[in-house]
Amino acid sequence: MRLSWFGGSDALMIDPSAIPQPQDDEVLVRVAAASINPVDYKTREGKFPAVQEDDLPIILGRDLAGTIEAVGTRAHYMLSKGEPVFALIGADRGAQSDYVIVKAVELVAAPRSIDLIQAAAVPLAAITAWQGLFDHGGLTAGQRVLIHGGAGGVGHMAVQLAKAMGATVFATCSTDDLDFVRELGADRAIDYKAERFEDVATDMDVVFDLIGGETQDRSWATLREGGIMVSTLQEPDAGKAAEHKARSAPRYMAQPNAVQLGEVADLIDAGKVRVVVSATYPLDQVREGYERLEQGHVRGKIVLTLT
Template sequence: MKALILRKYGKPAEIAFAEIARPAIKPDEILVRVHAVGLNPIDTMIPKGEFKPILHFDLPTALGSDLAGVVAEVGSRVTRFKVGDAVFASIFDLGTGSLAEFAVVPESAAALKPSNLDFVQAASIPMVGLTAWQALKERARVQPGQKVFIPAGSGGIGTFAIQLAKHLGARVGTTTSTGNVGLVRNLGADEVIDYKKQEFEEVLRDYDVVLGTVKGDALKKSLRILKSNSRIVSLIGPPDAAFARSRGMNFLMKAVFGLLSRGLIRQAAKIGAAYSFLFVHPDGRQLAEIGALLEAGKIRPVIDRVFSFDQAKEALAYLEKGRAKGKVVVQLR
């Protein structure tokens, strides 16, 4: 089968199409004929080796994390799916990739594709949907009436997280460029800061939750908009000791991550805020709940561009520019 393969980490990384063997499945896995793959920023970072201490791949390996497709084979212990089912899933952090004609998916990571979405739309959802769900619903426990700040509202995670926060009953603030103000308002954002004209920390006040999505000094600046008993959930770091413990890392890595996050944790504590780092994990049952929201029209996919499979490298390069409004998707079939 054809796959987009990472052969060697580096800048530039060695990425190329190759013919590889169709993968075999274990009893608790399904084999999916991939129709579409949603790309995420981490898919452009992994090839550079930025996550080598955390994510472990046996190179060469197929790239890609999200997918939508049709079940081609089921393992002997699989009970939730059958051959011919249309499914979507994230296989991030599972050691395999989705930018291939077939992909192995644990039964526990997959969900039935929402019936009102095509494969391209469904493939755009898994990682951003699970990330927003785990950050806002599980970690931050957002309640109706709370104020949630989601920077970079027009990006892949932002467009989904704004909609989920609104579904949870929150009031949402975000940042975006002038041309995307209408987009984020249509998604439900209540307070929109055009970052080309204003600094968000000079305008926003009394927020309960900050979702950290932008590198640089944005997290430190966000401390100025938080109230007491608030939460910062960061997707971009710094990783903390709790994250190291959750992955079973050794004492040295726990100490390193503890040092990396100590300053921000202390600054947050001074204003009564709690900081934590979130690394998304695949979860088919959560994805099924997200699928129900999509089927009910509570949340809608936002897609910037669709590339063919042959253009997958160009799609990754386009995503890396950081200008996409919503998601970038590769269509295989």
Template sequence: MRAVRIHQYGGTDTLQLEQIDTPKINADDILIKVKAAAINPVDWKIREGYLQEFIPYLLPVTLGWDVAGIVTAVGAQVTEFKVGDEVFSRPDISRDGSYADYISVKADEAVLKSAKLDFAQAAALPLAGITAWQCLVDVGQLSAGQRVLIHAGAGGVGHLAIQIAKAQGATVIATASTANQDLLTQLGADQAVDYTKAPLNEQIEPVDLILDTMGGKVQEQSWALLKKGGMLVSVADQPSEEVAKAHGVKAAFVFIEPSSRILRELNTLVEANQLTPLIEHRFPLEQIAEAHLQSQTGRTRGKIVIEVS
């Protein structure tokens, strides 16, 4: 089968499209024929070597940890799936990924794909959707009537977070550049904020919860936007507990794990027409380097999908 692997850390020239053996499955695995995968920043951060101390791979490794496809084999212990099922997953990041014709994943990391999603949309949903849900619902405990600020609302996590927050009954404020203001409104944001026009504290009234996907200066500016007792949840930089305490608020950092529970929640929102993944760019597997470069610009609206087969 075809697979995009890296044999060393570095730039896009390390991405090698190769012919390798189809992965074997364990008793609790399913084998998925990959129809579509998606690009996430963690992919090129791993490729560059930024996470090698955190995730010590034995190279070579196949990248990509969003997948949608068709089950072609099931392990001896698997009872919830059968050959021919259409599934999607955010699989274990320590195993070989989805830039390939086939991927082996644990059965409990996958769920049946909603019929309302095509394979590209389904591949766009898992990692970013789990991230948004875990930050807003599991950690942030977002509830109806609360005010939530979502930074980078046009991005991969942000555009899903807006829709999830609206489904929870929250009032949603989202930031983006001038070019993406209309998109924020289309996604359901109650207030679209252009961060290039004026300081955020001049545009935003205090909120109960902030989803920080940016870190750095954006995180620093966010503390003053929280109500007393509010919470900042970041997926970018570990927030300071001391700074949070000084502002009378809470803070949390989230690095997600696979979650079929959350994938089923996302499916429910899709079925209710409350959640639709946005795909701006589609690339064939042969153009994986171009896909990584697009992701590294940080200016993609929604998601980047790899159409494998």
């Protein structure tokens, strides 16, 4: 699924191309499914700064699940053909393709308890949540966290990972998603359209901001002294952090990390984390899949199926 120019969903074209060959530490994966993330439609529109017009054409997509097709000479010792795997791949490649080159260090065995369509929905969302909460936010057991956008792709993983860590979880979402977010384990689901979250969520150790703008601005008031603001979207303002005697983590981009993905797979197989796929689209309906995610109100994830 190739993007040759920036634009709307009609810029998404299915193109034949040669099957790549894995080198050294690379693995060729036959992709069963790849998820659609907001970064994909932002890139398609030319609104993701890391991809400029000169970089086109590219294949979109950052995470996938599938089976091993072939391995490079230095990757074979641990991987065998047909093994089910999943991965968040580097931004230099695209996942929405029948065959994708994955670095051996990016992939791990897919969870045994879910199918490859569900597995494809996990890597980017879960690793973003993991790195935001634990690496950047330093969230530990017994702490209080406010997660904005708790019903979306990253948010539904973040609520469960924070809960599995032993945190007290407050999460904002739409009215229709309140029960869903409670079922994921949130101690308090907050309807962001009907309640002022800062009246409900107080003394937070960590705010995990997946929304930005006014939501981030208003969230400073929820942090305890020394609490930290983490955002996937917008660099938290150091001046505001100082004003509220709080801390700010630099805005981060999720990085492939097979160790963390393996931990997530274990949590899924242990029944402590579940992934929610609200719709799937075959590759020839890729435009509809993107449009569905862009419309908003998606619970969990949207996934493209390839085989």
